[in-house]
Amino acid sequence: MDNIRIAEKFNHMAQMLEFKGESQFKTRAYTNAARTIKGLDEELQVLHKEGSIEDIPGIGKILKSKIVEMFETGTFEAYERTMDEIPAGIIEIMNVPGIGPKTARLFYEKLGVQTVDELSRAAREHRIRRLPRMGEKQEDKILRSIARQKEDKDHGRHPYVLAKDIAREITDNLKQSSDIEKVAVAGSLRRKQDTVGDIDLIAISEEPEKAISCFTGMEKVEEILESGTTKAAIIYPGNFHVDLRIVSRDSYGSMLQHFTGSKEHNIHLRKLALSKGYSLNEYGMTDESTGKLTKFSSEDDLYKNLGLEYLSPELREDRGEVEASLRGKLPKLIERKDIKGDFHVHSNWSDGANTMEELAEAAILRGYEYIAITDHSHSTGVANGLSDKRLLEHIDAIDKLNEKYDEIRILSGTECDIKADGKLDYSNDLLEQLDIVVVAVHAGLDQDRKKMTKRIVSALENEHVDIMAHPTGRKFGKRPPYDMDMETVIQAAKDNEKVLEINSSPWRLDLNDINAKRAKEHGVMLAINTDTHTIDHLDNVEFGINMARRAWLEPDDVLNTMSLKQICSRLDIPKE
DNA sequence: GCCGTTTTCGGCCCGACTGTTTTCAGTCG
Incomplete structure (x- = not known):
């Protein structure tokens, strides 16, 4: 059992627990552990021999014992037991965009839906709309999501190089608009991951609604997934999911940081902020005692205010970069x-x-x-x-x-x-x-x-x-x-x-x-x-x-x- | 399930959008 397989089992376990309606904190513990394990520099087998598995943050006594069990048997008892309780196709249903654990459970309990194909049929036969909080639009949305997923062999991920070109095309397009002052790439593309799931863009505009309609109105847009007052999402040719978030000039740094992520990096920063008495969001930093919001027009200011050195986007994966920055031990990255x-x-x-x-x-x-x-x-x-x-x-x-x-x-x-x-x-x-x-x-x-x-x-x-x-x-x-x-x-x-x-x-x-x-x-x-x-x-x-x-x-x-x-x-x- | 120079119990990051609601749950990032 290597780290990748152990992480996969924990991830799978987390999804099953979500479906069962277990505490979100328990499921998060599995997800966190899986992510940490994927990023480890050593095999768990090696760490086990050194007796240092429990030193890994997010892995306590219980998860450690499950890891050891996997070394010996290739699986763990709680995992097998949960597998027996849940139909195999359920996880696949939860992986359809827009469907989470609650909805999957509703379909399973009320309609007996156990696979994506059965879900598809239920939607076509208009059985979904009869359920509470469901309607015609939901049926449409589900069918479109399933269709998109089927034609997408690469599971929604695109090589960096393709995403980069698409992002360039869209940002060039948006820059033409007089309602948009500045456009920037954020998300995994800015972090230069080898493959990216979707393209995240942010734009400065004093006319957010005009900026949004400029984005959703682009000629090549195949589908508008959502379109609000500050945020929109579209599908672009090649099955690219593109998000745009509009921001005012004075919060630009906070917003860029927030949408560059990664999610795990951001969570780490927010915890750090909380420990200093501040609450952090995409608009700035709020002093918990006075309620005063400090906005950041640059990322540099934001990191400085947290007592950190500036972190290159490529490092923002919560793989130790926050700790290294606090100690002033960041690598001098190659160029x-x-x-x-x-x-x-x-x-x-x-x-x-x-x-x-x-x-x-x-x-x-x-x-x-x-x-x-x-x-x-x-x-x-x-x-x-x-x-x-x-x-x-x-x-x-x-x-x-x-x-x-x-x-x-x-x-x-x-x-x-x-x-x-x-x-x-x-x-x-x-x-x-x-x-x-x-x-x-x-x-x-x-x-x-x-x-x-x-x-x-x-x-x-x-x-x-x-x-x-x-x-x-x-x-x-x-x-x-x-x-x-x-x-x-x-x-x-x-x-x-x-x-x-x-x-x-x-x-x-x-x-x-x-x-x-x-x-x-x-x-x-x-x-x-x-x-x-x-x-x-x-x-x-x-x-x-x-x-x-x-x-x-x-x-x-x-x-x-x-x-x-x-x-x-x-x-x-x-x-x- | 994890974690702890306030805590071994009671917390656990934060906000936008949608669709269905007449006030909000679910999902996503």
Whole structure:
């Protein structure tokens, strides 16, 4: 049982308890514990051996005993008992937007509805409207929600890069309006999460109702979900749920902070405010004893008033950032200007679109000191992987290219396949001739956890290997991460002094923030690579940096912030 | 179910919008 699975069980338990009508505080305890566990830097199994599970905030005696029970049996008794009490489809019904535990329970008790399909039928047959507090509109709303959910394969989440473009289009549109003074992106998009559920925008306007109708009246709006005097929500093409909140100038800082979240971060701030005698909301801070409201026009002022250093949006996940800020121990997050090169780039020797020259020139344009050309190895036949003979020619071609350029050093490399048995695609004799060896898994992705973990670890034990590329193999909308034990892989990287990649492709972002943070905590270095296949991809480094910042990475945690000189000495590459 | 330099009991973040109501419960973020 790893942390992710334990967190999932607790989340599921919380939903079942909600349905049963248990105390909201009890269900919240499960939800909080699940969230905390997901963000842990250590496996609970390890913490258990150290006897420190109960030190985790939000986990007390009872939840600890359930975790231990899961180590032994894969589940816990209360969970199984609750599962028996509740029809399996109920949770799915609660996941339909607009339907919460109370409504799901009402449908179950009065109509016997146990699945989403049965709910759909009940709505079509107009049986819903006969229930208390239900009507025609509710039936419509439920049917639309179910339809939207069905056509949405990605469970309402969109890759950051797509959401960013949509947000740009909408904010550009709103800026045209004379009733809107300023528009800003908030929510998970501003926190630069790898995927975002919906797009949150805030706008300053002295004419809120005009601003709202400008938003809901945009040409491409597919559906208006809600439209009030200060807030509206729409569906935009591509199944994007977009929220807009209107704010006056003097509360802008409070509102931006509030709608940037995360929810958990905000809850933490409000508790902190309460402990100082203030109540915090999206309009400002109210002194509990005098009732006086202080508004904040900037986020900076708000954080200062709470006794905190300014927190970058990427950190606002309640993963220890508030405590770190109180102690003045916030990380100095990595920035794009810190990046001095790229270690994962493909040329037209394998499946890239550009020549080595074009790649070198593009890297020079971006101010890089070095770039590694890492074409595929022969097992990846579909990508025109290099045979042993072509790899030697590849090395020669790079040598020649280096004679041409003074501004940049081109490193000879490979993205070498880790075969199913953990052996590498090239012999050690060949690998030794390269400046840098990046390894990756591309085939045989359905191996079981044990095999996959062993396969990766044995590659990391090879003395010539430098970097493990896209370590979990996930691709948004295509495939989940392959099954492996991240704890063991991170430990192997540590023991063998290997670097783990943050792959910057917006469809991969692998490692993600949580795993990258774990790697850092274990003292493993990371590389932010782009996996470039056409020169434009070099700019995807922006997305990798987003992940790195969310993982609390500082320049010293990242290999490609080093100068060429430092890289040569670390990787044992001849200087000329 | 968790937690505690006011508390081992009694708290647990805060507000907008909708649909159905004639004052509010439910949901969401």
